[in-house]
Amino acid sequence: MAVNNKKPVKIGLPKGLFYFQHHILWENFFKNMGCNVVVSEDTNKDILDYGVKYCSNETCLPVKVFHGHVYSLKDKVDYMFVPRYTSVDKNEYTCPKFCGLPDMTMLNLKKQIKILEVRLHLDQSPDQTLNSLYEISDILNVKYNNVVDAFNKALNLYNEDQKNGITSLVANGNRMIAVLGHPYVIYDDYLSMKLINKLKSRNINVLTPINLEYETKRKNAYPFQGKVFWDTGFDNLGSAFTFAEDENVNGIIYLTSFACGVDSLIIEFIERRLKESYSIPFLKLTLDEHSGETGFDTRIEAFLDMIG
Numbered sequence: 001m002a003v004n005n006k007k008p009v010k011i012g013l014p015k016g017l018f019y020f021q022h023h024i025l026w027e028n029f030f031k032n033m034g035c036n037v038v039v040s041e042d043t044n045k046d047i048l049d050y051g052v053k054y055c056s057n058e059t060c061l062p063v064k065v066f067h068g069h070v071y072s073l074k075d076k077v078d079y080m081f082v083p084r085y086t087s088v089d090k091n092e093y094t095c096p097k098f099c100g101l102p103d104m105t106m107l108n109l110k111k112q113i114k115i116l117e118v119r120l121h122l123d124q125s126p127d128q129t130l131n132s133l134y135e136i137s138d139i140l141n142v143k144y145n146n147v148v149d150a151f152n153k154a155l156n157l158y159n160e161d162q163k164n165g166i167t168s169l170v171a172n173g174n175r176m177i178a179v180l181g182h183p184y185v186i187y188d189d190y191l192s193m194k195l196i197n198k199l200k201s202r203n204i205n206v207l208t209p210i211n212l213e214y215e216t217k218r219k220n221a222y223p224f225q226g227k228v229f230w231d232t233g234f235d236n237l238g239s240a241f242t243f244a245e246d247e248n249v250n251g252i253i254y255l256t257s258f259a260c261g262v263d264s265l266i267i268e269f270i271e272r273r274l275k276e277s278y279s280i281p282f283l284k285l286t287l288d289e290h291s292g293e294t295g296f297d298t299r300i301e302a303f304l305d306m307i308g
Ligand code: SF4
Pocket: 060, 061, 062, 063, 095, 096, 097, 098, 182, 232, 257, 259, 260, 261, 262, 263
């Protein structure tokens, strides 16, 4: 299958936000249609600076950084892929910044880019997704059936990959720390200041929400089990209380971004319940564009000393 143009269409894939969980899905979706996928560089100072320049000051750090990634790609691609995630499962909603991401990006970059979006509103029905695939078929001049086929194949690959992250919690004699937070923070080496590597270099085992089963996180997401809630809220609440129950886990670090509305609520729930019902040490580290690595490292060292 190929796009019906002489040269393959270049699609920009910004390495921020949805990229960290779903890059396998989207990269393969476009490759399956014969497009060239151009992924932005890892986050760096220039990308952060572009993001700060083009985004409103009140926005959270990951959204600013996402804008920086888009800016870094804008002259290298024909279209920028910016999906619109509203709900990714039944009763699970994304934060408002994800719902309006294509509009926000377009406006902040003063219409310097052409956006392709796929809409995900799975709490309602797949119709919005199918309609957006139809629009992509029109824009890229690929038969609709081929677009749907490319999407389904990419989704199968993504689902296979998801099974590889689950780990059973087995201690090997070293300390074990759970790192919580949004994937685009904890797995972005620049934003997280390589927290996971720093812990591993001290011979500490690191667990994150992807090491737990989806159902386990939903079951333990006190007090929102069975209710309508944010998807990342379920993941982080459920992970916090699952890890807190496990005697192999020696401490929990939550890496959050200043101005994240979701985290401001769920961290409050986590801190209160951990104080009331558990004895596990908990450290919250808040990041913004002015965060310095020295102070960050000092707080980690102090936390590790406390754990012993
Ligand atoms: S969940 Fe928080 S960090 Fe993520 S985009 Fe929304 S406000 Fe930003």
